[in-house]
Amino acid sequence: MLQAIRDKATGLVAMLIIGLIIVVFALWGIESWIGEPAVPIVAKVNGTSITMQDFENEFQHSRLSQYTLKHGAPNVKKTRELKRQFLTEKVDGIIRLQAAETIGYYYSQAQIEAELRRSEGYSRDKYNGLLAQAGVTLEADLAQRQKRIYNEQFNYVIRQAEFFTNSELLENWKMQHRTIEFSYVTIPAKSFYKDIKITEQQLKEYYTKNKKQFMIPASVQFSYVELGYKQFTKIPKVTDIDISKDYAKYKNGYREPSVRKASHLLVKVDKNAPPKKVAAALKKINEAYAQLAQRQNLRRTGEAPIKVGRLFKRLVKKYSDDKFVPGVVIDPIKQKALYDALNNVPLSVNSKPVRGEKGFYILYLTNSKAGKIRPVEDVKELIRNKLLRFKAIELYGKKVEILNAQVFENSETLEVAASILKLGIKTTAWFKKGDKYTGVLALPKVRTEAFGKDVYANGDVDASVNSRTININSGKPTARTIVIRLSKYKRSSFKTFEQVKVEVTSLLRNELARTNAKKLGENLIKELKLKPDFNAMSKNHAWIVTKSGSVNRFNTKIPSRLIKSAFSLGVPVKDKKYAGSVQLANNDFVVFILEKSTYGTMSKVNAQTKKIYQLGNAAMMSEVLLQNTLDLLRKNASVVLKSHLIESSNDEN
Template sequence: MLQTIRDRATGWIAWIVVILISVPFALWGINQYFSGHVEADVAKVNGTEITLRAFQERYQQERNRLEEQLGPRYTELVNESRLRKRVLQQMVNEEVLAQSADAAGFRISNSLLAAEIHGIPAFQEKGQFSDQRYAQVLSAQGMTPLRFEPMFRRELLIGQLQDGVIRTGLATPWEVDQFIRLRDQTRDFFYLSIPISRYERDAKVSEGQIQQYYDAHKDKFMRPEEVSIDYLDLDVSKLASSIPVSDEDLRALYKQQAGNFVTPEQRRVRHILIRVPKDADQQTVAAARSRAEALLKRLHDGASFAKLAKEYSQDPGSAAQGGDLGFFAKGTMTPAFDKAVFAIQKKGEIVGPIRTAFGFHIIQLEDVKPSREMSFDEVKTQLAADYRKRKAEDRYYALADRLTNLTYEHPATLQIAAQKLGLQVQRTGLFSRQGGTGLASNTKVVAAAFSSDVLNGNNSDPIEISPTQTIVIRVHDHKPAALRPLAEVHQQVEDDLRDQYGRAQAKKLAEQLLAELRAGRDPQRLAKADDLGFKQLKAVGRGDTAVDAKILRLVFGSGRPQKGHADYGDVELDSGAYAIVGVTQVSDGDPSGIPKDKRLVDEQALAQVAGTQEFTGLLADLKQHAKVEMEEQSLTQP
């Protein structure tokens, strides 16, 4: 399809590309899953429907992404109901924006769409777009170009609107100054620390208290539900290792792929670069060209290229090596530079000045490695690996279908499928819903293992661990959650009670000392009298990692102290200790000391924030004036 679309170079909105390419595009078997059901809507935006099917696909994509990102902590950190609502809200936002962009006349031409797709690394081979690779990647995600391209065009359209608004963000000089004053602000402070360990050993804990605490906190002493699983593992890499290969097969493959085993011509050059800024005016460009031409004349008069490169080249990567760039093949460098290098006729020849985005280059050809065909022996190992992989992939897809059918037809055992497919039933150790090690660290496996269907004794559906690995599992052993006996957790209960007592006593002393400090008592004398740690710090910045994060947060959340006084506060640290903090001085950052280039970065960052706020406001306004109907009760439909 894309062959009919005209090429044109461009490149923006990379985040949209990442999102679209890095997560699964569709659920396997989605058509069968929804067959027999009337298509339902989960929302309407100005009459345009967001279907339940579209929502389910998008929700599964987001769920898969979070599972991959969070691992075993997914179930602990993600609220499924909130995730569903968030996904729906995002889809509504996108529809509102797409309608607005369309109404405003934004368009994505075929040439722009093609250029963006051609620029996606996942669709490239050796740095060039491949129609075959494009189709393969989409097919692996259950997609076709006919389905993907309209989706991607819509994402680009929304991105065009978003980018256009965000780029309007501005930051005034006063705002930049204020930002620098706050960001680079430092504070002087001291703190007293009260460790709970000084009280824990004094706590008197009775058996009655232990029993009472145990009875009141039984949920804390539960042994989690655990399972161990049996599984069949269908893996391309394991299949490949068992596939025999003969020299005859490899020689036939070598002959078939002969064009793939030609090393391209490589050239080694030296260059001298005279840089030209991107926004340079004509006078600056002319001056740079003049310098390059003067150096070229000296070279033609017999000067050493390496010496002049070391002295005058403004390429930090090669100047010290006399401008030597080493060997490289055609297509490696920028087009103008590349064209000049491979147009040189003989070794030692010097050409220039050549203009590129970096400036003006003078180039000398040092050496040439001609193109050559690699021998069979040189590529035999790679040929064998490729042969086995290709055969293994063919076998994998055939066996995957049979694995699905056999484990479905015989849901109470894996043995039949194992025998017919030549696989071995393997077993994991016990693991909880939080996951375990090895295969049990995969969130898809954990979710399947604790699903009601599998816990009830059935085989799981095939689980795609990766595009080249599929497993089917069943529960071998299931241990329900159970309360651990008091005898087993007796020491833990006692430690909890001592910790509780220590925290209470530390807090009590902290409140007492804080009152005394605010009454004017000397902090160092107080610390010495109570045998407490005392630390004084000066010129501490917001990002100082050497200071406890909670102390730092309290310090920079405090007000400015009056001269000769301190602004006090206290905070409980993660260790249970208490810190009493006194801020004695606040010193703002100095905007006048920031170099122009760094100030420009700050200005651009603030403008980006302002633009993002503008975009958020625009979205809110568009939604307010749109007719949005949401059917959230439909979100949990199967």
């Protein structure tokens, strides 16, 4: 059914689809809360409930964690705002899901899991493990994927129902590429500066009225200690006895790779080849492999008169893009994929197909020799570095354990841990809202802890406690562990009048000049509306009249506000002209007369450009249709919200 809707989607069909959905939604009627279950429900959408538990779980794992990583822990007000936004999105999601089902779209969770199983390297146990780490069950993940697919399909159906006709294309192009000509006079705001007299009282009144402009935001400073893995790499010592013991214990680990010689059958295909070429090459290599596999089975039962080696040579001639070579050494490093493909392959037996640098290979093992164990002198430095690394890791781990214990037992200070571990206590730069995160605060993990409710403590230094140990780049040479706490807090304040007097003088002067320029400009407009002619007006005023020339909407030489205002006046007809005005960002006031308008034409536009323009406009109109459809569905849906429940729940500080 969905495909039929896609194939026949037109503006009329869209209206029929939307009409069907609205009728179904209307049948739900007004929801009541009679017989409400014991589990708190924050919303009902056409009979579908959103429980408090489900809402809180999803909010914590998605929206809140994303916000905290980027901005730090939100305060109570921001948390409530995020919850309201999240609830609105969930309601919209359910409306889309129900709409998709109404128009006949169905995609089961079993189908979704079947698609996952077809993915390369998929293992249900491994996937469940990854989901468990994220605190999500397989059932919840499949349900979320199902909702996302339903939403996408609903959006697709509505978007496909919009189109852009040739007549609409011409009309749109005509207006978008219209050019205009106008004359204008600029009244500079700075020309009023010399006549503006500002008293001390006016300055103080402006300062009092606009005091928020002169606020100094609250700022914080954190202190922290840091343990780095690198600082322990030079401390341990490794003796020759240690090296001898390790060599004796792990001697086989220092064996050189076995020498493997093999002939190959190659079907060439470039790494960046299109899927069709890759599929063709894979088909060809599999045909050759199928014959080899069949012959090997027959050889095992004694039914094959021809040896596999002979058959391999024939198949190379038939299928391979390379000539037959009796056997070459496979490099275990440069040709790792081919080398590994011969693991557990007996002599005079071929490998399975494998992707290599030049394409797909089948290898035929002609010789194999076990690698020799390298003498201790050859691997001495290798062992030394390995043992140094292990000892450094062990020492680093022990120090992290001490740090973890001390910052927990002495949560009100970093000094005890710093003293025991001989660490310096560092401080961050002062930070206020809007500043760029620098230093350790640029690390998301550190930022999450620093602005969490326990460490930040709403700016109360005495109530602040040490953060947990924060592990950065675990398992890497750059690994380090950080503990952070609030050090200093400056509450927001206002600059004094004396501190900003010069700034206030400039701001007030600009405001008065802006007002004077506008007042004079509005008087000129009154004259021009009676008679839109700068020549007549110039007898009374010594203004410089500027001609715009022919300009389009995308002109960058004339101020954008002026261009926008001139195009908004309409289209002059015959000898009729329009007068208009606009105040620019620099406070200058412009008075103008729109004199001429010329429609855009597609006579010199090639077919490709027309098509791109048509598709682009159809895409924009489809987004408008989608938004209007959703607005209509929301209006007709039976939605009951209990927003007070989410706002009274445990908010993050």
